[in-house]
Amino acid sequence: MKKIIITCLITLFTMVGLVHLYNNWYIDYNLRKYSVYYAHNMEHKEGTHPEMAMALENMDVIYKPNKKNIRYRDDGGFIIYNTFSNNEQVIISCYPRAKELHYIYHDFTKKSYHFNEALRLEYGYDSSTGHDKIDARTVDQEVLYKDIYKNFGFLVEANVNRKPRINLQKEFNKKYYKRFN
Known part of the structure; x- marks a missing residue:
């Protein structure tokens, strides 16, 4: 009897x-894989771009379409190269494993723009003039974001309508609401 008990x-x-391990693993995986969909359906503050931030931060699990002149790299951080010609290339990168999450956008005019975790512009550098720091207040941020979406918006478009089987929108909002508001 004791053996049976x-x-x-x-x-x-x-x-x-x-069951506990499966639930914890699946919830994290679901939130990351469908993060662009959840970010699109979450309320957020003006000037933040949660869809693009989530697409870049979770590039290892989201759908990445094969496109001409697009190259993905994920060794330590996530980098996307969009090459127009031999001398014109734009790059966007994210380093989620770093101490502080940040994004960097390099355009073909030799300027790099640094964003915080909510994808808000903090500062930039102009390497064509010897690495002069660019103040964020002097940059037309609307034009900058349109340029980023023109070059890398295909990631958001490819993932924004990918609905999860189990919708964990409330869990996503609990985790990321403060970050984008």
Whole structure:
């Protein structure tokens, strides 16, 4: 009788442990894979771009379309190259494993723009004039964001309508609401 009780308890605890591991793993994976969809359906403050931020931050699990002149790199950080010709190339990068999450956009005019975790412009550098720092207030941010979406918006478009089987919008909002508001 004791053997049966001990066997049942071991089986019960093993099953509870496996269910717990599966739920924790699946929820995290779901939130990352469908993050662009969730970000699109979340309320956010003006000037933040949660869809693009989520697409760049979770590039390892979202759908990445194969496009001409587009190259993805994910060794330590996530980098996307959009090459127009031999001398015209724009790059956007994200380093999610860094101490502070940040994004960098390099355009073909030799300027780089640095964004915070909500994809808000913080500062920039102009390497054509010897790495002079660019003040964020002097940049036409609307034009800059349109340029980023023109070059890399295909990632958002490819993932914004990919609906998850199990909708975890409330969990996503709990995790990211403060970041984008």
